[in-house]
Amino acid sequence: MKRTILFFAVVLCASGMATSCTPVKEYQKNRLNDAEMSLSSRKVEKNESNFQSYREGASGANGGKTGGGCGCN
Amino acid sequence: MKKICLTVVGMYFMLLHAFSQVTRDSAAFKPRKLKLDEVNLVSSYYTQNGDHSAVRGGIGSEKVTDLANGVELKWVGWDAHQRKNTLTAGVGIDYHTAASQAYISKTGASRRKDGTRLYPSLDWTREDERKGTSFSLGAYYSNEFNYQSLGFSAGGTKKTKTNGEFGLKLSGYFDKVKLIFPSEFEPAYPSGGGGSGGGRENEHPNYGSSPRETYTASFSFTQVINTRLQAAFLFDLVEQHGYLGLPFHRVYFNDATDLVEKLPSNRFKLPLGVRLNYFLGDKVILRSYYRYYVDNWGIRSHTASLEVPVKLTPFFSVTPFYRYYTQSAANYFAAYQQHKTTDLYYTSNYALSAFNSHFFGAGIRMAPPKGLFNSHLSSLELRFGHYTQTTDLVSNVISLHMQFK
Numbered sequence: 001m002k003r004t005i006l007f008f009a010v011v012l013c014a015s016g017m018a019t020s021c022t023p024v025k026e027y028q029k030n031r032l033n034d035a036e037m038s039l040s041s042r043k044v045e046k047n048e049s050n051f052q053s054y055r056e057g058a059s060g061a062n063g064g065k066t067g068g069g070c071g072c073n
Numbered sequence: 074m075k076k077i078c079l080t081v082v083g084m085y086f087m088l089l090h091a092f093s094q095v096t097r098d099s100a101a102f103k104p105r106k107l108k109l110d111e112v113n114l115v116s117s118y119y120t121q122n123g124d125h126s127a128v129r130g131g132i133g134s135e136k137v138t139d140l141a142n143g144v145e146l147k148w149v150g151w152d153a154h155q156r157k158n159t160l161t162a163g164v165g166i167d168y169h170t171a172a173s174q175a176y177i178s179k180t181g182a183s184r185r186k187d188g189t190r191l192y193p194s195l196d197w198t199r200e201d202e203r204k205g206t207s208f209s210l211g212a213y214y215s216n217e218f219n220y221q222s223l224g225f226s227a228g229g230t231k232k233t234k235t236n237g238e239f240g241l242k243l244s245g246y247f248d249k250v251k252l253i254f255p256s257e258f259e260p261a262y263p264s265g266g267g268g269s270g271g272g273r274e275n276e277h278p279n280y281g282s283s284p285r286e287t288y289t290a291s292f293s294f295t296q297v298i299n300t301r302l303q304a305a306f307l308f309d310l311v312e313q314h315g316y317l318g319l320p321f322h323r324v325y326f327n328d329a330t331d332l333v334e335k336l337p338s339n340r341f342k343l344p345l346g347v348r349l350n351y352f353l354g355d356k357v358i359l360r361s362y363y364r365y366y367v368d369n370w371g372i373r374s375h376t377a378s379l380e381v382p383v384k385l386t387p388f389f390s391v392t393p394f395y396r397y398y399t400q401s402a403a404n405y406f407a408a409y410q411q412h413k414t415t416d417l418y419y420t421s422n423y424a425l426s427a428f429n430s431h432f433f434g435a436g437i438r439m440a441p442p443k444g445l446f447n448s449h450l451s452s453l454e455l456r457f458g459h460y461t462q463t464t465d466l467v468s469n470v471i472s473l474h475m476q477f478k
Contacts, residue, residue, distance in 0.1 A: 021298040024236055028300045031352040035440065035452070036360070036382040036390060039295050039305040039348055044436065044454040044474035047117035047141050051470065052432070055121075055462070057400050057425050058366035058374040060309040061346030063293065 039063075107150035107160055112477040115165075117141045123423075123466035128173040128255075130323040130331060131409035131421030135466060136172040141165060157200040164193040167217075177321045178256040190217035205232030209242075219251040219321075221282075228291075236297035246287040251280045252320045258333055283316035301352040311342035324419045325410045334420040336405055342368040358382045366400075372425070374400035382438070392436045394458070402427040423464045434458035444478070451478040 024032070031037065040063045041049060053059035123135035143165035150158050167190040177183045192215040200207040206229065213224035228242030254260075292308040315338060322334040346364040353359055360380040367373050378396035385391060403425035405418040412419040436456030444451050454474040461467050 021235070021296060022300070024297050024300050029297070031301055032297055032303055034352065034358070036358045036384075036392075036438070037303065037350045037352060039303060039350060042454070042474070043113055043115050043145075043476075044456050044472045046115055046143070047119065047139075047472055048432075048456075048458060048470055050141075051119055051121075051139075051460075051468065052398075055424055055460075055466065055468075056374070056398060056430065057368075057370075057372040057403060058342075058344060058364070058376065058398075060289075060291075060311055060342060060366070061307040061344035061364050062362070063291075063305075063307060 102151075102155055104153045105151045107148040107158065109146060110149040110159075110478065111147040113143075113145040113147070114475045114477075115141075115143045115145075115472065117470060117472040119468065119470045121466065121468035123462075123464065125421075125423040125426075125464055125466070126173040126176065127319070127322040127334070127420075127422040127424075128176045130325040131423065133176060134172040137169060139167055139169040141167040152199075154201075155203065157198075157202065159196075159198045159200070161196040161198075162194070164191070166191050176255075177253060180256075183256070185218070188218050190215060190220075192216070205238075206230065211244075213246075219253050220248065221251075222246055222248040238293075238295045240291075240293035240295075242289075242291040242293075244287075244289040244291070246285075246289075248285040248287070248315070249282040250285055250316045250320065251282050253280060254320050254333060255323055255331075257331070283320075285313065285315035285317060287311065287313045303350055305346075305348040307344075307346040307348070309342070309344050311344075312339070313342070314339040318420060318422075322420065322422055324412055324421050326412045326414045326419075327410050328414060329410065330414065332419070334422065335418050336420055337370070337418055340368055340370055342366070356384045358384075370425070371402065371404035372400055374398065378432075388439060388441045390438045392438065392456075394432075394434060394436070396430075396432040398430040398432070400427065423462075423466070426464060428463045430460060430462040432458055432460045449477045450475060452476045 049062060117140070119137070119139040119141070121135060121137040124133070125131050126133040126135045143163060145161060145163035148160045152158060168187065169190075170187040172186070174186050174188075175181045175183045177185070192213070194211065194213045196209060196211040198207055198209040208229045209227070211224075211226040211228075213222070213226075215222040215224075224244060224246040226242055226244040228240065230238055230240040232238045288311070290310045293305060295303065295305045297303045317338065317340055318334045318336040320333055323331050324334050325331045344364055344366040346362065349359075349361045351359045351361075358381070360382065362376070362378045364376040365374075366376070376396065376398045378394065380392050380394040382390045382392040403420070405416075405420050406423075406425045406427075407416075407419065407421065408426075409421055412421070434457045436454060438452065438454045439445060440452035445453055452475070455472070456474075457469070457471045459467075459469050
């Protein structure tokens with residue numbers, strides 16, 4: 001329970017940080033638009049995420065698929 | 074005087090140049106039909122070994138190999154209302170071998186030791202750049218010998234005025250688990266339906282199946298924090314019900330009898346994730362991710378990962394990465410011969426046990442502006458990872474992604 005509260009505290013702090021962010025113009029986004037800065041999972045990681053979801057109890061919150069799939073052994 | 078004249082003339086040409094900037098005004102806009110814009114090829118080879126096979130109740134080889142190949146085609150066009158339409162069609166095919174499959178027969182005589190999975194998908198997205206909104210629909214199908222899945226999704230995003238974006242995606246997966254039981258639990262066959270002693274999966278005339286449904290609401294919020302830092306907050310609500318175990322997973326009890334694993338028919342999962350990406354200097358990027366996960370089967374887990382792409386040139390980067398994962402055991406897990414016969418639910422699947430894991434490796438990415446070898450191959454990524462669990466499971470995965478434009 002303490003960990004859950006801690007997590008939500010971190011998320012709230014991060015949200016606060018996000019709302020107090022610096023205004024960034026389109027022409028200032030050259031670094032943010034770099035392919036390596038993408039906030040979504042990359043295609044090359046797709047099968048890594050798949051095997052992790054089959055071999056571990058947790059999954060989700062990574063922008064990927066959350067169901068369907070594999071009758072794994 | 075000459076200098077002043079030249080400066081004035083120079084300023085005049087600068088102004089002319091500024092006004093000649095191309096702007097997309099609606100009068101000049103012409104819709105464009107969908108046109109093939111991008112092709113992605115992803116291939117992976119995965120190997121695994123361990124000694125806690127769920128098919129044998131938590132003992133025996135977990136050796137698996139898997140070769141996965143996928144192709145994705147993306148068409149892009151603009152309609153008369155200046156909305157961008159993207160149609161993405163993909164298909165993947167996996168071929169795997171698994172040592173444990175032989176032990177669906179109690180004697181290890183099962184003939185089926187491999188399998189193929191085919192999974193096509195189709196997604197359509199309509200994006201209105203002027204309003205900062207997008208809407209998407211998707212469909213997904215997966216078929217393998219013992220499992221079928223049909224999925225649908227609908228979602229939308231809305232940009233904020235402060236470089237943020239909210240996203241919501243609703244998904245539903247409607248699966249069928251084929252009821253292939255261990256040989257000692259196979260129901261009686263009609264005459265001529267197969268031989269005895271297990272290993273009849275190829276010829277069984279009519280396996281039954283059981284449904285499994287998964288409903289997900291995925292929420293996301295991304296935010297640019299400054300010119301070097303951006304964040305994403307991800308939050309899923311996942312509800313599953315139906316047959317949530319697998320029928321060929323055995324459990325051995327403390328009196329040495331065995332049964333098929335039995336798990337509750339519903340599961341609620343709550344993963345919450347945060348991603349923070351920071352551009353450090355001009356050559357180094359820090360990609361960090363943290364996830365907290367909790368479900369009503371008793372699993373709590375933490376995942377933390379860090380990737381550090383280093384740009385050796387603007388178009389070539391090397392990315393070492395490390396991921397740490399820890400979870401507590403599900404309430405229904407016990408090891409081989411540890412369950413009591415009075416237990417209501419039972420499994421010896423080590424994916425539901427308590428363990429930690431480490432995943433580390435490196436990747437390279439090449440994306441020159443004119444394409445690799447002056448071809449349509451716009452980017453190439455190669456990545457290798459080594460994974461270890463405290464359950465003694467060890468695996469390696471190598472993946473290749475090629476993008477053509």
